[in-house]
Amino acid sequence: MKRIVRALALAGTVLAGPVLAQPIKIGVTIAKTGPAASLGIPQANTVTLLPTEIGGQKVEWIVLDDATDTTKGVANARKLASDDKVDAIVGSSVTPVSLALIEVAAEAKVPLISLAASSKIVAPMDDKRRWVFKAPQNDALMAEAIAAHMAKAGVKSVGFIGFNDAYGDGWLSEVTPRLEAKGIKLAATERYARTDTSVTGQVLKVMAARPDAVLIAGSGTPAALPQKTLKERGYAGKYYQTHGVANADFLRVGGKDLEGTVLPAGPLLVAEQLPESNPVRKVALDYTKAYEAKFGAGSLATFGGHAYDAEVMLANAIPVALKTAKPGTPEFRAALRDAIEGLKEVVYTNGVVTMTPTDHVGQDDRARVMVTIENGKWKLLSATN
Amino acid sequence: MDATILLLLLQDGVVNGAIYALIALSLVLVFTVTRVILIPQGEFVAYGALTLASLEAGTLPGTVPLLLGLGGLAFLADCAEARHTLDGRTLLRLGARDLALPAVVALAAWLLAPMKPGLVVEILLTLAIVTPMGGFLHAVAFRPLAHASVLVLLIASVGVHLALTGLGLVFFGAEGSRTPPLSDASFPAGPLLVSGQSLWMIGLTLAIIVALWLFFSRTLLGKALIATAVNRLGARLMGIAPSLAGRLSFSVAAFIGALSGVLIAPLTTVYYDTGFLIGLKGFVAAIIGGLASYPAAAAAAILVGIIESVASFEASAFKEVIVFMAIIPVLLWRSLRSAPIEDEE
Numbered sequence: 107m108k109r110i111v112r113a114l115a116l117a118g119t120v121l122a123g124p125v126l127a128q129p130i131k132i133g134v135t136i137a138k139t140g141p142a143a144s145l146g147i148p149q150a151n152t153v154t155l156l157p158t159e160i161g162g163q164k165v166e167w168i169v170l171d172d173a174t175d176t177t178k179g180v181a182n183a184r185k186l187a188s189d190d191k192v193d194a195i196v197g198s199s200v201t202p203v204s205l206a207l208i209e210v211a212a213e214a215k216v217p218l219i220s221l222a223a224s225s226k227i228v229a230p231m232d233d234k235r236r237w238v239f240k241a242p243q244n245d246a247l248m249a250e251a252i253a254a255h256m257a258k259a260g261v262k263s264v265g266f267i268g269f270n271d272a273y274g275d276g277w278l279s280e281v282t283p284r285l286e287a288k289g290i291k292l293a294a295t296e297r298y299a300r301t302d303t304s305v306t307g308q309v310l311k312v313m314a315a316r317p318d319a320v321l322i323a324g325s326g327t328p329a330a331l332p333q334k335t336l337k338e339r340g341y342a343g344k345y346y347q348t349h350g351v352a353n354a355d356f357l358r359v360g361g362k363d364l365e366g367t368v369l370p371a372g373p374l375l376v377a378e379q380l381p382e383s384n385p386v387r388k389v390a391l392d393y394t395k396a397y398e399a400k401f402g403a404g405s406l407a408t409f410g411g412h413a414y415d416a417e418v419m420l421a422n423a424i425p426v427a428l429k430t431a432k433p434g435t436p437e438f439r440a441a442l443r444d445a446i447e448g449l450k451e452v453v454y455t456n457g458v459v460t461m462t463p464t465d466h467v468g469q470d471d472r473a474r475v476m477v478t479i480e481n482g483k484w485k486l487l488s489a490t491n
Numbered sequence: 492m493d494a495t496i497l498l499l500l501l502q503d504g505v506v507n508g509a510i511y512a513l514i515a516l517s518l519v520l521v522f523t524v525t526r527v528i529l530i531p532q533g534e535f536v537a538y539g540a541l542t543l544a545s546l547e548a549g550t551l552p553g554t555v556p557l558l559l560g561l562g563g564l565a566f567l568a569d570c571a572e573a574r575h576t577l578d579g580r581t582l583l584r585l586g587a588r589d590l591a592l593p594a595v596v597a598l599a600a601w602l603l604a605p606m607k608p609g610l611v612v613e614i615l616l617t618l619a620i621v622t623p624m625g626g627f628l629h630a631v632a633f634r635p636l637a638h639a640s641v642l643v644l645l646i647a648s649v650g651v652h653l654a655l656t657g658l659g660l661v662f663f664g665a666e667g668s669r670t671p672p673l674s675d676a677s678f679p680a681g682p683l684l685v686s687g688q689s690l691w692m693i694g695l696t697l698a699i700i701v702a703l704w705l706f707f708s709r710t711l712l713g714k715a716l717i718a719t720a721v722n723r724l725g726a727r728l729m730g731i732a733p734s735l736a737g738r739l740s741f742s743v744a745a746f747i748g749a750l751s752g753v754l755i756a757p758l759t760t761v762y763y764d765t766g767f768l769i770g771l772k773g774f775v776a777a778i779i780g781g782l783a784s785y786p787a788a789a790a791a792a793i794l795v796g797i798i799e800s801v802a803s804f805e806a807s808a809f810k811e812v813i814v815f816m817a818i819i820p821v822l823l824w825r826s827l828r829s830a831p832i833e834d835e836e
Contacts, residue, residue, distance in 0.1 A: 139657070141764075143665035270808055297808040301768045303510075303759040306503035307803030307810075310496050327666045327760055355666030359760050 129164035130424060130433040133186030135197035135207075136221065136413070140174030141300065144326045144353065145199040148397075148410030149221060155396050156417045161425035163433065172198055179203035180210055187214035193433055194442055196416045197221060199409070201272055211237040215436060217443040219416040221409070223350075224276050228466040239419065239446055239466045241412040243372060243456065243473050245280045248349050251370040251474050252321065253284035261319045261344060263293040265312035267305070267332045268323035270297040277323035277348060293317040300328040309335045319343050325350025330360035337363040344368070349474075353407035357482055364479045368487070371477045372456035374411040379486040386472065389418070390455040408456070415454040422452050495682045500800045506689040506758070508796025509696040510536075513751040514773025515780065515788040516703060517744035522782045523720045524740040526641050527633055530648045533770025534655035535745045538621050539752025540761035541659070544668035546613040551604045553662025554620050555597045561627035562593035568630045572734070589627070596620055610671070618749050625745025626738045633741070634734050637723075652767070659763035667762035673754075692754045699747060700789055716740065772799070772814065779821045 134153055137146030153167050168190055172179035179198045186192045187210060194217045198204050201224040208227070211218035212234035220227045225244040228235055256264065264285060268274030274297055285292055293315040296308035309332060312320060320343060322332050329351045336345070347369040357364065373380055377390035393414050397406050423445035431437035449461045449468065457473025476487040514532055521529040538554050545552035566589035573581055596619045603616060632651050636643055674687030707713040718726040719736040727733060748766075755761065755769075776795050780788030795814060802813040 139660060143660060147665060270811075298803070299811060301762070301765060302803075302810075303755065303761075303765065303769065304503055304507050304800065305803065307500060307800050307805075308807045310499055311804050311807070314496065327762075331760055353666070355664075359667060359669055361669075 128432065128434055129166045130160065131166045131168060131190055131192040132420065133183070133190060133192035133195045133197075134167060134169045134413075135172045135179055135182035135186065135195065135203075136169070137174040137199040137203070138171040140172075142174040142200045144355070144407070145221075145409040146171070146174070148353075148405075148407040149199060149413040151401055152397065152410040152413040155393075155400065156414070157421070160421045161428055163424065163428065165424075168192065172203055174198075174200055174203065176203050176206045180206050183207050183210040183218075184214075187211075187216050191434055192216060193439055194219065194420060196413065196420075201227065201276070208234050208238050215443075216439050217446055219419060219446075221412040221416065224272070225467070231464050231466070235466065237443055239461070241415040241419070241454075241456070243349070243469060244467055245276050245348075246284075247469065247474055248370040249277065249280040249284050251476060252281065252346055252348075252368075253288050253290065255368060255370075255476055256285070256290055256319060256344075256346070257288040259319075259344065261290055263291040263315070263317040263319075264346075265293050265315055265317035265320040266295045266323065267308055267312060267320060268295070268297055269325070269328075270299045273325055273350065274323050277321075281321065281323075298324075298332065300324070302328075302331065305332050305335050306339075308332065309339055309341070312336075313339060313341055317343060319346055321346040321348075323348050323350075326353065327355050327359040330356060330364065333360060333367065334363045349408070352477075352484075353409070354404050357479065357484075360479075361482070365481075367479045369477055369479075370474050371484070372408050372411065372473065373475050374406075374408050374455040376475060376477055376484050376486040377455075380475075384472075385453045385458060386455065389453050393455045411455040415456055418452065418454040419446055419449060419459065422449055496804070498681070498683055500804055501797060502683055502685070502689070504797030504800035505793055506692055506796070507799065508793035509689075509692040510751050510755050510769060511773045511776050511795050512696050512789040512792035513699065513747050513754075514770055515776035515792045516699060516785055517747040518770075518773060518777040519780060519782055519785055519788050520703065520747075521740050521744045522777075524716050525629075525633065525637070525644075525720075525737045527644045528641075528648055528774075528782075529741075529744055530645075530652040530767075530770065530774075531628070531655050532744060532748050532773065533766025533768070534652060534659060535621055535625070535748025535766070536752040536755065536769055537659055537761055537763060537766035538624070538655075539617055539749030540670070540756035540765075541663040541668055541752075541763065542620055542749075543613055543617045543753055543756055544670050544761070545663070546600070546604055546616060547607075547610075547670050548668075549605055549607050551601055552620065553658075554624075555600050557658060557662070558593045558620055558624060558627075559597055561624055561631065562589045565589045565627040565630040568634065572630075572634065589630075593623060596623070610673070614753050617753060618746060621749035621752075622742055622746040625741035625743070625748075628745075629738050629741035630734075634737060637733060637737065656764055656767065659766075663763050665763070667760040667765065668756070669760050670753075670756040672757035688754075688757055695750065695754065696789070699750075700785055703785055712739075775815065775818045778818055781825065 136149045138150050153169050158165055170182040172182050183195055186195055196219045199221050201222040204220040204222040204227050218238045220240045223242045228238055228240045268277055294312045296311055298305045298308055322329050345367040347367050349371045352371045352375045373386045374390045377394055380387040394406050423442055426445035427441035430441045447461050452459050457469045459468040461468040477484050478487055517532055518529055521527055542552040542554045569585045600616055632647055636647055672688045673691050676687035678685045715731045716736045719731055719733050723733050772795055776792035777788045779791035798817055799814045802810045
């Protein structure tokens with residue numbers, strides 16, 4: 107009798123097995139190599155920390171490298187959607203590739219969470235962007251904080267040195283109207299390439315305009331070069347950088363020339379210095395601990411946090427979606443999209459998110475802090491602005 | 492733009508131009524001897540700078556295992572090349588050159604790196620790690636194709652460049668590094684401040700030009716290299732081994748590349764892929780020099796540096812366009828002046 111029961115139970119599990127074992131599949135396409143590798147590598151590292159079970163369902167992460175290449179990114183996304191039949195896609199690390207993925211996501215009707223910064227990825231909201239969400243802060247949010255800080259510090263004119271690509275373009279177009287609104291003059295706008303070995307020409311031009319402050323719109327360690335050159339030439343005004351520089355390598359390469367620089371950043375960067383009352387503090391510290399335990403102390407970059415935040419959003423949306431449909435079906439993907447759009451007051455490492463049908467970033471002031479560099483470390487200036 | 496700014500721009504242009512000149516010289520050297528357009532030259536620069544930065548930080552640079560690996564591959568390639576005359580002595584000689592030498596360098600790096608032995612030792616170690624790679628790469632990737640057309644050699648060159656860039660990312664990561672300057676001294680000269688580092692760069696560039704010129708005009712080995720370049724078969728009949736000539740030129744190129752890397756690393760942040768653009772600008776200079784003349788290439792490199800620096804002041808958004816457009820009038824002039832060559836061989 108016992109045997110029969112056991113056999114029946116066994117048969118039961120075998121039969122029920124395939125239904126239970128259907129995991130939720132999440133495709134990730136990021137820039138592990140290529141020019142944006144410094145963004146993609148911490149993101150790829152972060153994926154290895156993500157849970158393999160959400161809401162009682164197994165979750166399978168499929169990570170592909172798009173080499174910061176648009177064509178490759180689109181091919182990856184198509185493969186993930188059609189071959190692997192993923193329930194959501196996370197990626198890519200940079201704006202140009204993410205913009206191209208919008209098309210694929212809308213066509214395959216798969217929710218997409220981008221890890222790139224530009225607000226163009228989710229605005230203006232249309233039929234295609236319905237499927238697209240974004241983890242990082244909009245440049246506009248950060249540009250506003252910089253303009254406000256400059257106005258408070260009594261800056262009257264600003265010199266701009268930015269990347270000669272979409273990053274620099276984006277910042278220039280976001281920051282110009284906000285500076286004008288505060289009555290701050292843009293005295294010089296100079297551009298340089300990430301690969302440049304000398305920016306003496308640009309720096310001399312900016313210094314000839316005698317601005318009170320210089321805003322350097324670059325990301326990662328290449329943003330240190332103009333500041334070093336400015337220091338070398340004896341520029342004594344204020345220095346501003348963007349949140350694109352928030353990693354340890356920037357501090358290492360820039361060294362003492364970076365002292366006193368002011369920049370806006372996600373709260374993750376200075377999680378430990380946030381007041382206890384800040385809701386972000388705990389989530390951000392948990393992530394920092396997990397990351398640094400695996401990849402070494404001081405290895406954290408805020409870019410990896412965006413990958414983690416994508417998972418936080420999914421983890422909050424998946425249980426809702428599971429109520430209406432089974433993973434691997436078009437119904438589930440649609441339900442997941444609706445669930446992400448319905449997220450309210452969800453705390454992740456870079457702020458608190460409340461999505462609406464027109465706002466697929468869903469952040470407010472809690473998603474940015476002003477930070478300065480003191481003794482080679484990030485130091486929190488104020489929790490908002 | 493006033494006179495002071497112009498002077499500052501000229502100074503910046505000349506210092507950058509000195510690096511382009513070193514690259515242009517090695518491109519001319521390798522091309523005249525082997526007909527290879529050495530695109531990976533830029534990678535030697537990046538490897539030199541980043542290897543030095545790793546040693547500065549007290550870690551064993553990733554180029555050390557690469558050196559051992561390349562040595563092993565070169566040993567196999569050398570044995571295959573010499574398979575008809577392979578005896579104990581040849582085997583010993585090849586083993587000493589391809590296996591023992593890199594092993595000694597690797598051992599030295601492994602022992603010395605954690606001790607942070609000071610800038611001079613670290614620079615010597617960097618040169619010892621990167622220089623042999625040139626010869627090994629020649630044996631592995633280019634010697635088997637020695638008789639192929641310039642186009643095939645160029646394709647192989649692109650392949651080696653891509654492989655080395657990828658390995659650079661693995662070894663050194665995506666973010667770049669800087670090293671402390673060779674000399675902290677600086678001298679006021681009118682409105683300019685001349686740094687010791689820039690004097691080192693210009694001085695070493697001049698020294699290498701003179702050394703190459705002496706080598707090719709005064710020494711037997713140098714003349715043998717030129718003979719190989721002019722006529723491989725003829726040189727062979729005179730008892731000059733073309734593979735030796737190729738190996739030598741590649742090693743010298745790798746040495747100059749590593750030296751450029753050591754010189755440029757304190758001035759700017761060097762990334763795993765920085766070498767390519769520096770190499771490309773050196774290539775523009777080498778083309779202006781007709782891929783044949785050292786002094787013309789060096790002068791053109793200084794000109795490229797100055798164009799770049801003035802362009803970055805006047806129209807920073809179009810700087811790269813202006814620098815690379817400089818090659819077009821030169822190519823036009825060269826193609827109008829020279830008679831068409833039907834067959835390159």
